[in-house]
Amino acid sequence: MYSRRKTKQKHIFSRVQVITLSFLVAILIGTGLLMLPMMSVTGKATPFVDAMFTATTSVCVTGLVTVTTASHWSELGHLVILLLIQLGGLGTITLMSLAFFATGRRISLQNRLLMADAFNLDNNQGIVRFVIHVIRDSLIVEAIGALAYACYFVPHFGLGRGSWYAIFHSISAFCNAGIDLLAPNSLINYAGNWWLNFVTMFLIICGGLGFTVWNELGHGLVNQYRYRKKGRGKRLKTTLSQHSKVVLLTTAILILGGAVLYYLFEHNNPATLGKVGTAQAMLEALFQSVTTRTAGFVTISQADLTIPSVMLTVFLMFIGGSPTGTAGGVKTTTLAVIMLEVKAIIKGEEDVICFRRRIGRQTIRKAIAITVISVIVSVMAVLLMYFIQPGDMTDNIFEVYSALGTVGISRDLTPDLTTAAKYLIIACMYLGRVGPASILLALTKREHQADIKYAAGNIRVG
Numbered sequence: 219m220y221s222r223r224k225t226k227q228k229h230i231f232s233r234v235q236v237i238t239l240s241f242l243v244a245i246l247i248g249t250g251l252l253m254l255p256m257m258s259v260t261g262k263a264t265p266f267v268d269a270m271f272t273a274t275t276s277v278c279v280t281g282l283v284t285v286t287t288a289s290h291w292s293e294l295g296h297l298v299i300l301l302l303i304q305l306g307g308l309g310t311i312t313l314m315s316l317a318f319f320a321t322g323r324r325i326s327l328q329n330r331l332l333m334a335d336a337f338n339l340d341n342n343q344g345i346v347r348f349v350i351h352v353i354r355d356s357l358i359v360e361a362i363g364a365l366a367y368a369c370y371f372v373p374h375f376g377l378g379r380g381s382w383y384a385i386f387h388s389i390s391a392f393c394n395a396g397i398d399l400l401a402p403n404s405l406i407n408y409a410g411n412w413w414l415n416f417v418t419m420f421l422i423i424c425g426g427l428g429f430t431v432w433n434e435l436g437h438g439l440v441n442q443y444r445y446r447k448k449g450r451g452k453r454l455k456t457t458l459s460q461h462s463k464v465v466l467l468t469t470a471i472l473i474l475g476g477a478v479l480y481y482l483f484e485h486n487n488p489a490t491l492g493k494v495g496t497a498q499a500m501l502e503a504l505f506q507s508v509t510t511r512t513a514g515f516v517t518i519s520q521a522d523l524t525i526p527s528v529m530l531t532v533f534l535m536f537i538g539g540s541p542t543g544t545a546g547g548v549k550t551t552t553l554a555v556i557m558l559e560v561k562a563i564i565k566g567e568e569d570v571i572c573f574r575r576r577i578g579r580q581t582i583r584k585a586i587a588i589t590v591i592s593v594i595v596s597v598m599a600v601l602l603m604y605f606i607q608p609g610d611m612t613d614n615i616f617e618v619y620s621a622l623g624t625v626g627i628s629r630d631l632t633p634d635l636t637t638a639a640k641y642l643i644i645a646c647m648y649l650g651r652v653g654p655a656s657i658l659l660a661l662t663k664r665e666h667q668a669d670i671k672y673a674a675g676n677i678r679v680g
Contacts, residue, residue, distance in 0.1 A: 238652045241277060241306070245648070248273030248302045257295035264290075267640050274644045276302035278651035279544055281396030281514025281626020282617075284633055284640060288399045296399065300386055306651065307393025307425065307544040308356060352429045355436075356392070359424050363388035366417040391421035394544045396514015396626040409517035410498050415505050422513040426539030427469065431462045460575045461551065465540045468550040469511075472534065476507030479530055489522035510534040512545040514626025520616070521629040528612060535623035536592070546624030546650045548592050555585040588653070596622055599646055607631075607639040621646035 252269040255261050264272075264285070271284045272291075276299050285291075291299065330345050364384045371387075372380035383399060390397050401407055408414050424432075437457060458466075480503040484491040491499040505517050510531050523531065538547010554572075559582050562570045570577040596618060603614040613631045620627050621643045635643065 241648065241652055244277045244302065244305055245270070245273050248277060248298065251298050252291075252295060257292055257298060258290060259292050267637055271640055271644055272299065273302060274647050275626065276395065276397065277306035278624050278647040279303060279306045279393045279395040279512075279546075280621060280624045280647045280650070282621060282628055282632045282643065282647070283397065284635065286402045287397055288401065296386065299397065300389060303393050303395045303397065304389055307389070307395065308353065348429075348433070351433060355429070355432055359421070360385075360388050360392050363392055363417060363421045366420075367414070370411070370413055387418075388421060391418050391513065391515065392425045392544065394422060394425045394512045394514070394539065394546075394624070396509070398515065403519075404514075404516045406517055406519065409502055409505075410494070412501065415501055415517065418513075418515055419505060419508045422508050422511070422515075423469070423473075425544040426511055426513075428465060428540040428543035430542045431465050431540065434458050434462045460573050463573050464551055464554045468554045469540065472511065472537065472550065473504070473507050476510065476530065476534055477504040480506050480527060483524050483527045483530070484518070487522070487524055490518050490524075490527075506531075507534070509627065510625060512538045512547055512623055512625045516627050519630075520627050521613075523629075525612075528616060531627075532616065532619045535619045535625045535627075536596070538623050538625075546622075548588050552585045552588050555582055556589060559586075592622070595649060599642065602642055603639060606642065607636055609634075617643065618646055622650040624650040 249266070249270040251257065252272055253263055253266060255263050258264050268284050271282075272287075274280070275282050287296070287299065364381075367384035367387055368381060371383040374380065375383060386399055389395075396404070398404055405414065405418070434457065477500070481491065481500060484503065485499055486492050491502055494502070502517050505515075509515050511534055520531070536547060537553050538549055539545020540550045555570075555577060558570050558572055558577065562568075570582060599618045599622065600615050603618055604611065607614055607617075609631070610629075613629045616629050617631050617635075619625075624647060632643075
């Protein structure tokens with residue numbers, strides 16, 4: 219009895235609370251560091267709200283900035299921002315786990331459960347090996363990205379500066395942060411550079427797919443090779459889980475469908491795709507479709523988009539990337555589950571079937587809850603912006619959804635935000651990174667429900 223009470227008192231915070239608070243602590247530490255005079259080019263202390271905004275956009279891997287990253291911060295400031303991006307991209311719990319591995323300390327059951335929750339996994343089986351693979355594979359992909367970037371940056375900016383640019387932008391792209399050191403207008407000056415565009419899109423997609431999908435793809439490709447060369451192993455389609463198949467299919471549909479729609483909406487717009495050739499217009503449309511899924515780099519001026527493109531962008535920002543990755547949004551799997559549920563209702567089917575597997579009722583309820591909560595939070599944030607930020611409401615809506623989706627693209631509004639609006643966007647970026655549903659779980663106490671079943675009622679809907 220005594221040992222039980224002692225165990226309960228030992229864990230003051232729940233696992234969800236620890237995860238949400240870890241990001242908050244990282245933001246506060248980053249804010250304190252960025253306020254130091256040595257972090258700015260001028261040698262003057264950066265105002266608290268701008269330092270906090272930059273720390274939040276880095277840890278929450280968003281990309282919205284109130285001060286120009288390239289010109290405002292010193293080299294030391296850029297290093298702090300890069301470390302915060304890496305911390306936010308891999309997750310604070312992941313890097314805390316790295317400390318355990320480095321010191322050789324035993325990983326307790328509580329820490330294993332915490333690591334599983336941080337990656338939104340169903341159980342903690344093999345979680346230590348999984349986290350080690352996540353850290354190792356992330357560093358490998360970032361290194362490949364840095365080498366690819368260096369092929370362009372080193373010849374143009376020299377060995378030292380070019381190498382630094384390559385490392386910074388590789389980590390920023392892979393972590394879906396979208397923060398760059400090139401210019402105030404992101405990658406617009408490099409819109410026609412096919413090499414930089416494809417390297418950036420590759421890193422964005424890798425980060426947005428999710429670590430569990432990587433794991434399965436790696437094992438699946440090895441098995442596919444064995445199957446073809448030696449007649450042993452399994453085919454890729456039989457190796458991948460239902461989750462990975464849904465992620466890959468939904469991601470492909472959103473990217474390709476978004477690219478086609480952007481091209482159709484903008485190819486006659488002289489302010490965007492209408493001023494370039496067909497090949498470059500298709501490239502920019504594809505890049506726009508990829509980056510709106512939480513990356514933040516842009517090759518098209520968002521302020522010049524047509525209204526249909528703005529609506530499409532808001533939709534893609536709301537959806538975001540995939541679970542257990544570096545992207546934000548309600549996630550691709552959430553959209554897929556809801557669409558499959560709608561399909562089952564229309565066809566009068568009792569079960570929701572996907573890739574010859576039934577989707578559990580609990581998963582469907584969770585997807586609906588995440589979507590509804592996210593819609594409510596976004597609507598409330600938009601209404602607040604109406605009162606505290608004067609100007610075009612389209613720009614305000616765009617800014618809110620960009621922050622909540624941790625995307626980081628703007629219609630040139632971010633530098634002109636009022637102080638109150640800056641704090642609201644900070645809150646939106648934080649909510650977007652940890653998830654509105656996680657915040658609710660962290661703030662509410664979940665009590666055990668008695669095993670009681672009530673008589674069915676009848677509420678008419680539709």
